[in-house]
Amino acid sequence: MAHDTASAPVHIAVDRAHASQPAGAIKIRARDVNVFYGDKQALFDVSLDVPENSVTALIGPSGCGKSTFLRSINRMNDTIAGCKVVGRIELDGEDVNDRSIDPVVLRARVGMVFQKPNPFPKTIFENVAYGPRIHGIATGKAELEAIVESSLKRAGLWAEVADRLHQPGTGLSGGQQQRLVIARAIAVSPEVILMDEPCSALDPIATARIEELIDELRNQYC
Incomplete structure (x- = not known):
């Protein structure tokens, strides 16, 4: 780092x-x-x-x-x-x-998205499900699936990945990976999202989509 x-x-x-x-x-x-x-x-x-x-x-x-x-x-x-x-x-x-x-609890309240997309070497589904699972947010499979779907929709990615949730997240484009990381961040319902130059490694089209997403999320987070 x-x-x-x-x-x-x-x-x-x-x-x-x-x-x-x-x-x-x-x-x-x-x-x-x-x-x-x-x-x-x-x-x-x-x-x-x-x-x-x-x-x-x-x-x-x-x-x-x-x-x-x-x-x-x-x-x-x-x-x-x-x-x-x-x-x-x-x-x-x-x-x-x-x-x-507790720093672990604090980081659930204050999510972070880094400069370069950093999806886990897991499936798209498991990338988003990871946080809710380790923090005990989901009580069962159905609730976990609902959280994953909701988070991907809020990150503007669901329509693009709904039919390939069990494929690697690292196989997505750069802009899609960054939206996946944002979906992973919001899956634990943080109060704040920190973004460290989240568009610096993206092309202009992907950058515009991330900027639109930030504005859409404005009323839910700071």
């Missing part, structure tokens, strides 16, 4: 899609967040409020700390040796770094 290693403070601009609409309640609140990889500081004093039911874009040059900040929200940085997060990040007013917070 690449590290953001800005050597001096770099501002991250914030762009809110549909900014003319009234902002909802604050879902994520960051105050004075600093991140270190060993002795190297990658993020400097970030304070930010993200309202619910909104699309918020972090804009800045490569290496300025955008990915580092996103990974701090759902504690993905915990998986990086020597990484230290200082400051406070709240989800619904609760500090995500509090010792009482």
